[in-house]
Amino acid sequence: MLVGGGGSAVPLPFRGMQVVRVPSRRRPINPRPLVAVLAAAVLTGCTGAAATAVDEPVERPVGRYASANPGSVNTLWMEGPQGLVVVDAQRSMTDGRRAVAEVRRTGRPVAAILITHAHPDHVGGIGVFSEAFPEVPVYASGATATTIATDGQGFYELTRGLPGADYAAEMTVPDRLIAPGEVLEVGGLRVETAEFGPGESESATAFYEPASGALFAGDLVAAEMTPALLEGHSCGWLTDLDRLEARFPDARTIHPGHGDPGPADELVAAQRDYLREFRELVRTATAAGSPGGAAVDEAERSSIIAGTERSYPGFPSVASLPTLMDENVRAVAAEIAAEDLATLPPSCRGS
Numbered sequence: 198m199l200v201g202g203g204g205s206a207v208p209l210p211f212r213g214m215q216v217v218r219v220p221s222r223r224r225p226i227n228p229r230p231l232v233a234v235l236a237a238a239v240l241t242g243c244t245g246a247a248a249t250a251v252d253e254p255v256e257r258p259v260g261r262y263a264s265a266n267p268g269s270v271n272t273l274w275m276e277g278p279q280g281l282v283v284v285d286a287q288r289s290m291t292d293g294r295r296a297v298a299e300v301r302r303t304g305r306p307v308a309a310i311l312i313t314h315a316h317p318d319h320v321g322g323i324g325v326f327s328e329a330f331p332e333v334p335v336y337a338s339g340a341t342a343t344t345i346a347t348d349g350q351g352f353y354e355l356t357r358g359l360p361g362a363d364y365a366a367e368m369t370v371p372d373r374l375i376a377p378g379e380v381l382e383v384g385g386l387r388v389e390t391a392e393f394g395p396g397e398s399e400s401a402t403a404f405y406e407p408a409s410g411a412l413f414a415g416d417l418v419a420a421e422m423t424p425a426l427l428e429g430h431s432c433g434w435l436t437d438l439d440r441l442e443a444r445f446p447d448a449r450t451i452h453p454g455h456g457d458p459g460p461a462d463e464l465v466a467a468q469r470d471y472l473r474e475f476r477e478l479v480r481t482a483t484a485a486g487s488p489g490g491a492a493v494d495e496a497e498r499s500s501i502i503a504g505t506e507r508s509y510p511g512f513p514s515v516a517s518l519p520t521l522m523d524e525n526v527r528a529v530a531a532e533i534a535a536e537d538l539a540t541l542p543p544s545c546r547g548s
C-alpha cells in the first residue's frame with residue numbers, strides 16, 4: 198500500500214515487465230465431474246479429450262510492471278482473447294508512464310482497467326492510463342471510487358506533500374462501478390469480484406479469473422514485503438484472508454499488489470503468519486505486566502521491530518515511508534488496546 202512518492206526522485210532502476218508463468222500445480226481432479234464426463238464419453242463413444250478438459254486450467258500469461266523499492270508496487274495485466282485486463286495503476290506519474298509503456302509493448306489492445314483499492318500507490322497513475330487509453334473503462338467498487346473522488350482519508354494530499362513526490366495533482370475517478378459480487382465480462386474473460394475490508398485498507402476488491410485460477414488479491418497479500426498496518430485493522434485483515442480463501446478455494450496463483458506472484462495457499466499462509474506474529478509481539482508489549490505497561494515504551498518498540506526483522510529479514514517496505522515499522526507498531530498497539538477478547542474472531546486471538 199500506501200503513501201510515499203519517491204518514485205521519480207532519483208533515477209530508479211526498475212524491474213520492468215515480466216511475463217509470469219507460474220508452474221502448473223495440478224489439483225486433484227474432482228471425482229464427480231470426472232465420473233460424469235467419463236460416463237458421457239462412454240455414452241457418446243468419445244474418450245480421453247473430454248476428460249482432460251474438465252479440470253485443466255488455462256495457462257494464461259500475466260504481465261507485470263513492478264516499480265522500484267522502497268515501496269515497489271505492481272501493475273499487472275492478464276491477456277484475454279479480446280484484449281488486456283490491467284489491474285492497478287501505480288503510484289507516481291513516472292511509474293504510471295513506464296507501466297503504460299510496458300503494456301503497449303505487448304502490442305495488444307487494453308480492454309479494461311481494474312482497481313483493487315484506493316491507496317495512493319495503486320491509483321496515482323489512473324490518469325496516465327486513461328490518457329493513454331481514453332476509451333478503456335476503469336472499474337472499481339463504489340467505496341473505492343468514492344475514496345478516490347473525495348480523498349476521504351487525506352492520503353493523496355499527504356503523498357503530494359512528500360519530498361520528491363511525483364503524484365497526480367488531481368485524481369482520475371474510475372467510471373465503472375462494480376456492484377457487490379458482480380461478475381465482469383472484460384477482454385473476453387469472465388472475472389469474478391469480491392469485496393473485503395476494513396483490513397489492509399478500508400475497502401478492497403479482489404479479482405479472480407476461474408479459467409486460469411489467477412487471483413488478483415491487491416494488498417490482501419504483500420508477498421515477502423513489510424506490510425502497511427497504519428489503518429489499525431490487522432484483525433480485519435486476518436479475517437479478510439479467511440474470507441478470501443473461502444471465497445476462492447480453487448485459486449492457483451495469487452498476483453499480489455506488492456511482491457512476486459506465487460501459489461495462492463502459500464502466499465495467504467505467509468501473510469497470515471506475518472500478521473499473527475506481529476500482533477503477538479505487540480500484544481506481549483502492551484500486556485499490563487510488561488515493562489512499559491499498556492503503553493509500548495522505547496525498549497518494547499525496538500524489541501518488536503527486532504523480533505519482526507529476525508523472522509522476516511530484509512523484507513522491503515510496501516511504502517517509501519522510513520517510519521513504516523514505527524507506524525505499524527503504533528497502529529496495532531492502539532488496535533489491540535481497544536479489542537475485546539470476548540468478541541475477538543478466533544483468527545485474531547493470540548496463542
Ligand SMILES: [Zn+2]
Pocket residue numbers: 198199270316318319416454455515
Ligand atoms: Zn499498496
